[in-house]
Amino acid sequence: MSEERTISSLRAGDEVRGVYACVRKDRRKTRTGSPYLALELRDRSGSVQARAFRDADQLAGLFERGDIVRVIGRVERFRDELVVEVADIRRQEPDGGAPTEAITQAFLPVTYRDFEELDGFLEHLASEVYDPGYRALLDTLMADAQLRADLRRTPCSRAGHHAYLGGLLEHTVAVATLARELCELHRRLNSDLLLTAAIVHDIGRTREFTYTAEIGLTDEGRLLGHLALGQQLLIERFTTLGEALDDSRRLALLHCVMAHHGAAGLPGGRFGSPEALALYRLNALDAGVKGVLEHGLGPAEG
Numbered sequence: 001m002s003e004e005r006t007i008s009s010l011r012a013g014d015e016v017r018g019v020y021a022c023v024r025k026d027r028r029k030t031r032t033g034s035p036y037l038a039l040e041l042r043d044r045s046g047s048v049q050a051r052a053f054r055d056a057d058q059l060a061g062l063f064e065r066g067d068i069v070r071v072i073g074r075v076e077r078f079r080d081e082l083v084v085e086v087a088d089i090r091r092q093e094p095d096g097g098a099p100t101e102a103i104t105q106a107f108l109p110v111t112y113r114d115f116e117e118l119d120g121f122l123e124h125l126a127s128e129v130y131d132p133g134y135r136a137l138l139d140t141l142m143a144d145a146q147l148r149a150d151l152r153r154t155p156c157s158r159a160g161h162h163a164y165l166g167g168l169l170e171h172t173v174a175v176a177t178l179a180r181e182l183c184e185l186h187r188r189l190n191s192d193l194l195l196t197a198a199i200v201h202d203i204g205r206t207r208e209f210t211y212t213a214e215i216g217l218t219d220e221g222r223l224l225g226h227l228a229l230g231q232q233l234l235i236e237r238f239t240t241l242g243e244a245l246d247d248s249r250r251l252a253l254l255h256c257v258m259a260h261h262g263a264a265g266l267p268g269g270r271f272g273s274p275e276a277l278a279l280y281r282l283n284a285l286d287a288g289v290k291g292v293l294e295h296g297l298g299p300a301e302g
Contacts, residue, residue, distance in 0.1 A: 006045035012077040021107035021213030025065040050084035062090040066212045111166035118169045125176045131192035133245035150206040161291040178282045194275040197256035204230030
């Protein structure tokens with residue numbers, strides 16, 4: 001097979017000579033006690049199980065989980081599943097040394113939505129905020145080239161909803177669109193607050209993940225989580241705005257962001273504004289529906 005052939009196109013009997021991401025590596029033993037490697041290989045099109053029986057210990061020293069690997073083998077069918085029987089596997093080093101972010105991201109799942117279209121939607125939604133303070137905040141965020149690039153790259157999770165590159169931008173646009181429509185139905189809502197909160201509610205996720213052959217967690221993401229990271233990012237922006245955004249607006253926005261996964265962790269366990277409750281419900285709606293579309297109905301939904 002050519003190296004450009006995707007995992008989703010593999011069929012039983014195919015010869016495999018390609019480059020993939022190794023996202024699982026376990027050393028196991030057969031019933032007779034012989035060691036073998038149980039692997040999972042992935043590219044953007046999907047994943048496939050793989051096994052290495054010959055020279056398992058020797059091959060194990062040539063790569064690690066999370067590496068981009070060059071694989072030689074053959075596709076077999078085992079218990080109605082395709083499995084790659086590996087003859088050789090080793091770390092694939094790009095020209096010039098260690099794997100670069102651009103190379104590793106080629107093996108991660110990515111949104112099917114057009115990035116330029118999503119960016120345009122986000123800018124349009126931000127333009128519909130008219131409060132001078134909140135608009136000033138959004139203008140600084142929209143003008144930050146690195147943040148915009150991070151939004152295009154970042155997923156919403158590692159294995160839940162929107163667990164792919166661009167998932168954060170897709171989810172943000174969806175929640176903000178729902179917020180705008182809700183404000184049309186309930187005119188007493190503070191539309192500037194709710195729309196701003198919808199746009200920034202998951203901004204902490206831009207500091208939450210690492211990107212190699214699989215999506216991992218930064219130390220900040222592992223120890224603090226995206227709620228605390230989002231709070232930090234917004235406070236950093238507040239300092240640059242000065243008096244353009246007063247304390248009452250800052251607190252109202254931070255409350256919405258910190259409450260968008262529920263009121264359990266809030267003082268008194270209660271939402272402090274209808275906008276915070278609305279954001280929580282809208283975030284859960286998009287995440288829940290997307291999760292079902294991607295992973296199917298669970299016992300609670302079926």
